[in-house]
Amino acid sequence: MVVRGITVQVFEGQVEAFKAATIRNRAGSIGEPGILRFDILQNSDEPTLFFLYEVYVSEKATLAHKETDHYKTWKTAVESMMSAPRKGMAYTVIDPVDEDEW
Amino acid sequence: MVVRGITVQVFEGQVEAFKAATIRNRAGSIGEPGILRFDILQNSDEPTLFFLYEVYVSEKATLAHKETDHYKTWKTAVESMMSAPRKGMAYTVIDPVDEDEW
Numbered sequence: 001m002v003v004r005g006i007t008v009q010v011f012e013g014q015v016e017a018f019k020a021a022t023i024r025n026r027a028g029s030i031g032e033p034g035i036l037r038f039d040i041l042q043n044s045d046e047p048t049l050f051f052l053y054e055v056y057v058s059e060k061a062t063l064a065h066k067e068t069d070h071y072k073t074w075k076t077a078v079e080s081m082m083s084a085p086r087k088g089m090a091y092t093v094i095d096p097v098d099e100d101e102w
Numbered sequence: 103m104v105v106r107g108i109t110v111q112v113f114e115g116q117v118e119a120f121k122a123a124t125i126r127n128r129a130g131s132i133g134e135p136g137i138l139r140f141d142i143l144q145n146s147d148e149p150t151l152f153f154l155y156e157v158y159v160s161e162k163a164t165l166a167h168k169e170t171d172h173y174k175t176w177k178t179a180v181e182s183m184m185s186a187p188r189k190g191m192a193y194t195v196i197d198p199v200d201e202d203e204w
Binding site: 002003005019022023026039040041042043044045050051053089090091092093094095096 | 124128142146152155191193196
C-alpha cells in the first residue's frame with residue numbers, strides 16, 4: 001500500500017463548495033479497484049484547511065486515479081477554490097501491513 | 103469520529119527503534135474500544151519523519167487513550183528519539199460519515 005496525504009487550503013467563501021466537490025470525487029474514487037481508503041478531513045482549528053487521506057494498493061493505482069473522470073472533474077472544479085497550491089505528501093506504510101486491515 | 107494526525111521527527115539513528123516502539127503502541131491501541139484506526143506511516147522522501155493517523159469514536163476516546171499503559175510506555179520510550187517536539191493536528195471528519203466505513 002501507498003498513502004498520499006493532500007493538504008488543501010481554500011478561500012473562506014469556498015468551504016462548502018469544496019466539500020461538495022470533494023465528496024463527489026470520493027464517491028467515484030472508492031469505486032476504483034486500486035483505492036482502499038479516501039478520507040476527507042477538515043482541520044478542526046482552521047476550517048479552510050482540508051486534508052485528504054488516500055490509500056492505494058500500489059504506485060500504479062495512484063497514476064490510474066489521475067486518469068479518471070471524477071478526479072479530472074474535481075481538479076478543474078477546485079482550482080479556483082484554493083487559496084494556495086495544494087501540497088501532496090507520500091507515505092510508506094509501516095503498520096498495518098495487511099491489506100485487509102485497510 | 104475525530105481524527106488526530108501526529109507528525110514526529112526522529113533522529114537518524116532512531117528510526118528502527120521508533121518504528122518498533124510505535125508498532126507496540128499500535129498493538130495496544132487498536133484493542134481500545136474507542137479507537138477505529140491507528141496507521142503508522144513514514145514519509146517516503148524523509149525517512150526520519152513519521153505520521154500517525156489515529157481515528158477515534160469521540161473526543162472522550164482520545165483522552166482515554168492517553169491514560170493507557172501502552173500510550174504512556176510509548177511516550178516515555180520515544181521521548182529521547184525525537185529531534186523536535188511532536189505536532190498534533192485535530193481533524194473533523196467530512197466523509198465517510200458512517201462509523202462502519204472506518
